[in-house]
Amino acid sequence: MCLGMIISLTGVSLWQKLSSNSNREVSDNSEAAKVIIPPLPATFTRPNLNDGENIGSLRVGNRSDRSVRIVLFSRISSQNAWQAIEPLNWDFAPNEGGKEGLLLSLPNYKVAIGKGDVIFAFATDGSRTYWGPNIVGETDAPFWDNQNKEWSMVLQP
Numbered sequence: 258m259c260l261g262m263i264i265s266l267t268g269v270s271l272w273q274k275l276s277s278n279s280n281r282e283v284s285d286n287s288e289a290a291k292v293i294i295p296p297l298p299a300t301f302t303r304p305n306l307n308d309g310e311n312i313g314s315l316r317v318g319n320r321s322d323r324s325v326r327i328v329l330f331s332r333i334s335s336q337n338a339w340q341a342i343e344p345l346n347w348d349f350a351p352n353e354g355g356k357e358g359l360l361l362s363l364p365n366y367k368v369a370i371g372k373g374d375v376i377f378a379f380a381t382d383g384s385r386t387y388w389g390p391n392i393v394g395e396t397d398a399p400f401w402d403n404q405n406k407e408w409s410m411v412l413q414p
Contacts, residue, residue: 312371318358
């Protein structure tokens with residue numbers, strides 16, 4: 258049953274990528290306040306990943322006009338021997354962290370992710386809009402930022 262759900266979600270994700278517009282407009286209901294959001298590149302260079310390499314923090318930006326929840330299923334431990342027993346989640350307001358993204362963390366702990374971790378995002382407004390599932394190191398999002406040694410993911414409308 259889980260395999261069927263993953264296959265169907267992957268199919269819908271691919272369909273959304275293939276049928277999306279290259280530029281999207283976000284407006285706050287006034288003609289003078291239109292913002293053009295440039296599209297992300299169609300594909301990103303995926304780093305060569307070995308288990309234990311390319312472990313880093315996670316930066317997320319929400320360029321959509323919806324409130325979203327980010328869910329992380331992580332196998333990586335970080336400072337102070339924190340272990341992710343349950344999925345972690347963060348809520349983002351519309352357009353929060355949209356330009357550069359926000360570094361995700363927990364109180365007193367640094368969140369680290371690596372190859373095989375799963376990130377899923379969905380709108381909390383009942384619209385059934387979602388992004389993912391995204392598998393670190395296997396899908397285009399999140400992508401590895403070698404300069405900052407972190408994973409980045411930007412949610413597009």
